[in-house]
Amino acid sequence: MTFQVQYFDGISSKTHQAFVSPSSLSWKISYKDEFSKEILISWNISKIKKADVYTKGLVSFNFGDHFPFQKIESNDPTFINYINTSEHNSLNNKVDIILHKTINRSISYLLLFIIGIALGMYFYVIPSVTTNFVTSLNEKSVISFGDYVFKVLSTSLDINDEKSEKLQDFVDTMSMNSVFPLKTYVIDSDELNAFALSGGKIVIFSALLEKIENESQLSALIGHEVSHIENRHVLKNMSKNMSGAIFVSILFGDVNGATALLADNAHLFSQLSYARNLEKEADIFGLEIMRRNKLDMDGMPQLFEILEEESQIDIPTYLSNHPMLKDRIEYTQKIANEQEEGIKNDVLKEKWKNIQDTFEN
């Protein structure tokens, strides 16, 4: 078998029209030089290096283990066929030959595979890895992270020491079984808000505290926040959000602005829905704390009713990180209705009075 190739000797750029006769041990290359003299070259097969990438209608090989390398290049279909069917593993790549046989089908399979991996990573691997990571973090690290965030935040917060102390007394009386040391702060502010930080810090805004009517409503709020702390919601939400965002930006970052924006927004929606699930989990866990403390669980739906009255506009559920208040009233009321009548906790009632006393002055 003889095939037509272009041969380059590595010394000059002269193109030699040559013939190659391959055998299982060596390739014999022959061409005529400018004086029509026949030149014969032998390539030992173990030193032939194929071009690593499949290009249709072209094969090329280098030869030699040191400089200058010789080279042949050919678009002779019979030679290409010989190479593609060669038993010699170093001369062709079987996977590439199969992939390039039916180009469109291969592309569809590859794409489906990519989409599959991407969805699997985003919806399964990342959430479970981050959740496991956060759950396995030791308490010390969780607390020191919360302390760091609080240190940064506290400079802009107007902490009311007296109210904070009374609220702390209330929380200490409740039975929580918390693994984290709970510390409460009341902030002088007109905003109706409250939040929890990782590792045990709970911040309640004074305006919200003043709207609360009884000890069971307050314990509903505290129970909800404690549940965020106990279940490490802040860290879970943050690490899932960050790793998801990094994944999305790696996947779409290099594509173009519009697609990246679309992908970012899709990620934001999915993240909001995740955050809402955490809120619901906190509500239900909070009700459990109330039951344990012999408090009227109706306090939870009542608290949401107060918030509903105060909030002028309710953001549609899909745009908010909290479930809609109507939904929350409904599902917490349902659970509260299962509780027997006439439940009360006189000790906490007393503590609540102490907090209320601070409002008058």
Next chain:
Amino acid sequence: MEIISQNSPEKKRFKYLGKGSEFGIIYFKNIILTILSLGLYYPWAKVEMLKYHYQSSELDKTRFSFHATGKEVFKGFIKIYVIIIILYAFLIYATQTGNGTVMFSAIGIFYLFFIFIIPFAIHGAIRYRASRSSWKGIHFKYLGDRMELFWLFIKGILLTIVTLGIYGSWFQVDVRKYILSHLSFGDLSFDFKGKGGDLLWINLKFIFLFYITIGIYGFWYYKNLMQFYVDNTTITQNGKSVNFKFNMKAGDIFELVIINFFLIFFTFGLATPWVAVRTLKFIFRFIEIEEGLDTEIIQQVSYDNYKDASGDDFLDFLDFDLL
């Protein structure tokens, strides 16, 4: 066998013969391998894609070859990422101390490092790419001096700041001239004849006309810029210089950019390999070497076996692509 005198020193056109679907297979296959290996396969993926582009580029009926290996690029990749992780760790550590002086000096060191390393990275990247690129069995070679390039950068950055950006055009021309005049291909040498003043004029026209024409002038600007870079590049063979020529019209660029945009936009990026092939095909079509170059008598001189790909990897990290 007929041998037509291939020595005829006619004009020489570049051609890109790749196919979107063929590159698509390579591209998607490598994405999968990169994801499954959590990014570690990236150097091999990059090398295979570059090899495809080289092997699809033709001049004088012969393809280019790229001889880099995934292993070489991987070593550089690891080196660069270790350095970058250390830098970030240092930065995070410094911001956590809460000490203003420590913080600002850390940020300063961080950015200065990135600025100072760029000329070294460019030097390494070009030297590596050149030594690994060949055509007709002849290799490219870059023999610039990294310290010379470094001082050229320092001078350029300082003067650009002092002149409020005006010197920037001269700076760019100086760097290009330095790199091309130290690049050779066998016994051929390259040079760059552009003038900073001409580049400044191109940039000034852009600043004045871009807003007036609501951005449409951008296409002319890109054409002028490409033309400035390509037309001023020369190759010298046996003491005789030959020019490169760029023949594109602004309308051609308009067509390229708009169609590429729609292709990417409506396929959410899946058309990326087709767009890459289209763009290379398009640009190569317009680059030619003028009469006078004999591509049959180029002699191999010596070989610069430069194995360090870290410069190339660093520029890749900054999303700065050569070629």
